[in-house]
Amino acid sequence: MEISQFKRFDMLKKPVRQRHFLRPLTWLISYPAVWAHRVKITKVEMQGIKPPYLLLCNHNAFIDFKITTAAIFPHRANYLVAIDGFIGREWLLRNVGCICKRKFTNDTVMIRHMKRVADNGDVIVLYPEARYSLCGTNAILPDSLGKLAKLLKIPVVTLIMHGHHVNSPFWNFGDRKVKHMEAVLTRLVTKDEINTLSFSEINERINMAFQYDDFAWQKDKNIRINYPDRAKGLHKVLYQCPHCYTEYRMMSEGNKLMCDHCKKEWCMSEYGELSAVNGKTEFSHIPDWYEWEREQVRQEIESCAYRFESEVVVDSLPNAKGFVHLGKGTLIHDVNGFLLEGEYEGNPYSVIFNAKSLYSCHIEYNYLGKHGDCVDLNTLTDTYYIYPKCDNFSVTKIALATEEIYKMWRSGLVPSIPSVKFQ
């Protein structure tokens, strides 16, 4: 069979309003988390705001969905959710109001679905960062949000949640039982303003609202996390040593982060700060280290030195039934985007993901605890989980490169390196 013959997920199926009989269930699942973490939900300028509205939330961990449900109580919502979340439970997700989307794709069908939700008088919930934050800070947002808001002609509200990353970081899930987490629901654009503001003005407001930093929040609130393995997994994000500049040789264990090349070590405090065991502390604030890596990647792209090529193993998700194993392939990433090539049951396939339309890419660290690190790339009809099989790589770096390349295309500053494979 050729991969083009796979049965596709039905994206055209209309969204359903949350079923009445399932709504108490969503509350039953959500409220215990609110109480356990003593979440404080604050509403800013929300007087008189009733659904329909577009709710944009930051995205750090699974608990986001629970806190969102509590924040908009008792109103109904439809959530845009990636197909990965639908595997094996399509009926349930559809009936609690989820709409299936493929990550980082622009999709006119989705706009139609959202219009329908607005017509129903419900809340449209979007996690525009489209993936969990890698180190508790805001990720790049698509420019299309302002246009979307204007098309929908409904108020825009943001929900920025604090504490979710430090409680359950993307690089080492779990529940560190952080108390006094916060969620702030803010009316950002009124219904009248939707008509008068330009889409770039709306984007500006959204980008301003989406500035957050969970480690800064932790420090500010003096929140102690005494989980002994608190640094375990951090090397997945901090993959480059700021002392010797070596990449992919960072390791972590317990409350320690170390470079296997120069042997430098850092300790992570109970307040989320790093300090060098010996010598200078390059970065005490974890997001600063991450942004420094971004800068290194940017310089590499600017000097035309960035290119990633690797043998990969590919799983595809054409529908919500489960992954189809496509076997081995090759992945190339450069300023033009990604090129995935392989062969399935004797039929070669080739997929291009254009850098100009890819504002970020979803990655996974050791997916489902056993599959290894992967890059998740999407077309409108397919989702590919791509596992590089080379020795030295970092999916974090690939994600950073994707974002920096996108920014360069947007500003017209792309270094022109002809890619033989892409021509």
Ligand SMILES: [Zn+2]
């Ligand atoms: Zn080092």
